[in-house]
Amino acid sequence: MNLNPEFQRQLQLEFSQARLIGVPLILGVIFALTYIIDDYQFASVTTRSALGLFLLMVSFWGARQAVDSVLEEQRSHTWDTQRLSALNPWTMILGKLLGSTLVVWYGGAICLIIYAISAPNANNFMWVCSYAITSGLLVQNLSLLLSLCALRKGQINSNSIIIGLAILAAFTIGSFIMPLSEDRQNIQNAVDVSWYGLNTSVQSLSLVSVFLALFWCVVGNYRLMAQELRIRTLPWVWLSFALFLILYIGGFIPAEKFGDYFYTVAFSICLTLSYFAVFTEHHEPMRIKRLFTYVAAENWWRSAEELPLWCVTFVLAILVAIPLSFTHPADIEELHIYPLTILLLLLRDIGIFLFFNYGKNPQRAFSLTLLSLILLYGVFPSIFTAAKLKGMVVLFFPLISDSTILSIFCMSLQSALIWYLLYKRWLESV
């Protein structure tokens, strides 16, 4: 039988005989204890323990396994062998995810069987199982995605951060699933929610949303793995994801306010995604040099391949900003929504991050940017507010200015300065 070689190797490494026997043995001991606590029957303590253990295993242990399936390759210098192999991105992703976590799902299946035996109402079983399994898969996929990002940035010792996030995710999922497992009423009395006029329960929509998130995670994993395997890619997936998110979140805007808020929501999504892309992508000065070389050679296909992802959502934000400017979005308390000023703010912040990234310590770029942004958004405006120098506050936080022209001027000044410094630093590093 021609098994997926990566899956087979992961099985050989992770599904040892000791684990095959050890996992049910340990779980058996735990459930024996809960059985005794439950007065020699499978009741509520066992139910909660089974579900809790399932979530902990698939999230914490599963995330660790998924992360190690990528980062361990780099640590043990076997990554080049994999990159040069004939395996395609799907084979790699499926092999790594399913192979490394099969032992986790083996333990998880035992927990779900115990849950099924002990659950007070079997009616909720399918709901709880669907939530638990898709959420577990999502956490594992997300961990793999983050580890691929970390690999690109050379941060191969990021296990603890990613696993920490996975534990956080496990608790979040747990807080949602646990009440469902206990009472049928929780599903029957579910609040309805409207999505583009379609009325459905929060539970159903959440489950669909988790499925969609899982889908995009798998697509993201495929793309990152394809890039690692040196398959040439254009940034259309990122663009599709941004458009999907705009359409998906736009569905929650009440029909009567759709016209007022749609562009604001779309604009916010583009800004958030631009920040996310710039912070997670690997930025090397040589990439920009390659980009300029391809542009000079009018090799547009190659240029698009080298284009940083934040540029895609930034351009999309500009496109959304045009209709947004005509809708005159309402102010948020003292803040005015000036789309152009906000775009310039984004450009300034990206410039700051890239400036630190092209420096001698790119590992510190994120923390230094965070510090700079705290100073620019918080400390300086606060000092000038306390000193009652509103004109100076406007310089750092132009959204409070009543004049659009002034706010644009202030931000243009800052952005131009940052990008000039960034250009100088880039020139020094190439």
Added chain:
Amino acid sequence: MINVDRLIFEYPNLRALDEVSFHIPQGSITALVGPNGAGKTTLLRCMAALEQPVSGDIRINNIDVLEHPRECHRIIGYLSDFFGLYDRLTVRQCLHYVARAQGIAEEDCAAAIARVSKGLHITDRLDVLAGTLSRGLRQRVAIAQAIIHSPRVVLLDEPASGLDPEARHELAELFLELQQQGMTLLVSSHILAELEAYSTDMLVLREGKIIEQVTIKAHAHAQDFKLVLASPVENLAALLQQIDKIKLLKNEYNQTVLLQVQGDSLQQHELLKNLLAQNLPVCEFAKITSNLQDTYLETIRHRS
């Protein structure tokens, strides 16, 4: 087989490869030599499509490596200088995984494993955990992994580092065997003596530039000889130029000369007889074994 044209690769503040161009013929074993930091590993990684250069062109077996990196991966085998093995798997499992990952069908894996393990003398270690092997044996397993799919081009970065003399000798024999099978090899190393045994060509890389490409074993029928006379002979150069199939390379005080002699050992014997017949006071007539080290050092001397 391999054509590299004006390849430029840059690290921040450093041009690692500066308009590198060369051609490697099919079936050759080319030694890639140069001091530390010359750009050897970067060049090999670019050729293996693991790194993306700023500009230039790399073609391996007519495949544009920069345009079609995955197609290039199919036909090359690469051993990196910091290679790794799956320490918790046995050697057989490691080889089986790489064989399958390189697209060898399950039913053909056993034969492929047997072939490479025989060639690298690791047949008796197939069921040993890779993590328990010595450095030399790990090196052999890594080379076995790199060639298990019978690639047309094999790129090896410091393949003999950490090997004992016996293992190096076996490695040289293996490379010659791979060459006979039609593979083209590019081997980078610091240890020139080790490359001597099998290299047909040499590429000298220095500060990111190819400063010399020489053929080492192409003219097997022409050999350099040193002729030393007991005492100087006035018209030595004129005398030697009258003899067929020899070329005077260097004359030192009409007593010591360097000659390039065409032909096999029988013709060399005839030449010696001829020299003695001309009543030359020959006291030494010996083949000069110009080694890779000499060629390399000479190149470096000329260029500096």
